[in-house]
Amino acid sequence: MPGEHPGGGLSAATDGAFTAILRETYSAEAPGLVRYFRHRMRDDEDANDLMQEAFARLAAHMRTKMLVHPASYLQRIARNLLVDRMRSARSAEATRGPALDEVPELGTAPEQSFGIERQDVMRLYKAAVDGLPDQTRQVFLMHRVENLTYREIGEKLGIAVPTVQYHLGRALARIAQALDD
Incomplete structure (x- = not known):
């Protein structure tokens, strides 16, 4: 190296x-x-x-x-x-199970709150991805959904690998910001 x-x-x-x-x-x-x-x-x-x-x-x-x-x-x-x-x-x-003082009330299932939280996060995530600029979103989806390498994405879109890296970094930063807010 x-x-x-x-x-x-x-x-x-x-x-x-x-x-x-x-x-x-x-x-x-x-x-x-x-x-x-x-x-x-x-x-x-x-x-x-x-x-x-x-x-x-x-x-x-x-x-x-x-x-x-x-x-x-x-x-x-x-x-x-x-x-x-x-x-x-x-x-x-x-x-180990919950401690006696941590037993949830019978009317509230913790799985329900996890499900609601997961739905909220997924809604924010989808909105953040949908809000990305076209090429940035395309690079992100090709990498995360289609599991393409930077080189494969670059070849398909006709852009250099550093440009692919830039768009992916930009997408991750914007998605992280949306989830953080």
Whole structure:
């Protein structure tokens, strides 16, 4: 890999660029990421822990491959962490059952609120995707729905791979913003 020493690891120049990109991404994205987690988790401590975990995973990935749009990759990591956290919480609750003081009232099924919340998120997600500029939406759907690679999308649309990456990053940022609002 360019920028690596023969024995492995980043060269001093590449390591400096890596640190600068990571520091810049942290400054720009960390506050929004904490708000994103806090809004969904309702817990400041968990929000900070998840933000740190997201940046740790981003840094680990960037040690092996420099990213053109680290913020987009970071948003994907954040969503995956949130999904993992919710799955593990549901799994833990299912195995141990709720505490006596946490037993829901008989008239309110928690599944109903999850269903309503899921519908709200899907409505916001669909509206955000529908609101994307035409080419950005097309790139996003080709990548996420049709599972095409950047190169395949570029060939089909007659655009360069960096342009595909730009549109995908733009789509992810707008969708994340819509869900965050």
